[in-house]
Amino acid sequence: MILNKRNRTTIQKSNLVTYLNPDSMISDQFRTIKINIQFLTKEKKNRVFLITSPGKGEGKSTTTANLAVSMAQQKQKVLLIDANLRNPIIHSIFKVPNEIGLTNVLTGKTSFAETVCRTEIGKLEILTSGSISFNPAELLGNELMSDLLQRVVNSYDIVLIDSPSVLHYTETRVLANQCDGVVLVLHRERTELEHTAESRRVLDLAHAKLVGAIINESK
Template sequence: MVISKRKRSATEKRNLVTFTNPDSIISEQFRTIRTNLHFINGKSKNKILLITSPGKKEGKSTTAANIAVSMAQQKEKILLIDGNLRNPSLHSIFKTSNEVGLTDVLTGKAIFEDAVYSSKIGSLDILTSGAILFNPAELLASHTMTQLLQKVTPYYDIVLIDSPPALEVTDTKIIANLCDGVVLVVRQDKTNIDSAFESKKVLEYAKAQIVGVILNEKNS
């Protein structure tokens, strides 16, 4: 598959500390997370990982973006997908357009090769959410979504998907069922233990494999 990607500037990206300050302590922590995920994956080749959180403002999107950058800096070919079709944010974090994205691919208005963007950070590609539509759960549960993931995974070392909060909408359960593993992000001063355990039950009910939990001390 030959991918013709539209380019966007990688400078001044909001909350991308792994890009703007790679020598910082926080960047080193993300490198540790990256390494741990590789150890967890081991020989199982969990190529599609979902990043979610129990509720809003717990840092999952910023975490997903920085993990993706950290992996790409290791010369891995990474695809980061904004699967939060209700309240997308990856286009804002990477300062790129959201004119064409996942929803356009799923509705047949665009093909993946025309919708994916190069971040110009290593080999990190980004598929933004696209236009906000009224039927996100139906789109994510469609055969087209399954086909898309089957199509793109052979061309990337890791596919990361940022999703809505696990306890708010059914979308996350749908995406989790399509992924090889789930990383749950919790925020120290916001997430209560009941929400964390409830998220675990919700994801396990969706037959998702939780491969790790990240404690976030910063707001996203």
């Protein structure tokens, strides 16, 4: 169940496996991923991770949501940010409102404290995308985004950012440069090998740190 200052709703999405079926094999795989990432955060220096994919429809947002839940279930304080300002999905997965969110915080219309959604899934909190932005690259590349990450990072064990495709949208490359690490979500059947290689090249050019990949097999 989600609990925040604006409303109270119930999670019903079947693709949030780590919440609905925590003892499943898939949930166990997410716990393994969590442990691998935990090695990177051991010294508390690397806590902001961008989750992206080469293209669309590769299960990136669902993967990010399940990873956030898995981490929160293991007593970590997690902030999940939906930075996919063109086609946000995180609010739909968790059944939370999206009238205000990241864009409203970055434009100074609301504060972070007023906007973040507190959940009953461990210590998981969510910052949805917010109002539609007509220039996501400029908004996410602005120093206000960097300032926001610097302000919140010490309040959480880990910050996960769901972002659009790295090959299609400039804002992902800009944002990746501000994070401690990037995780690439690949679909076993849909992601083409050359797109994976191109994604790595683009991230290198953006001076982003690619720390690993998650292979998704969902239909």
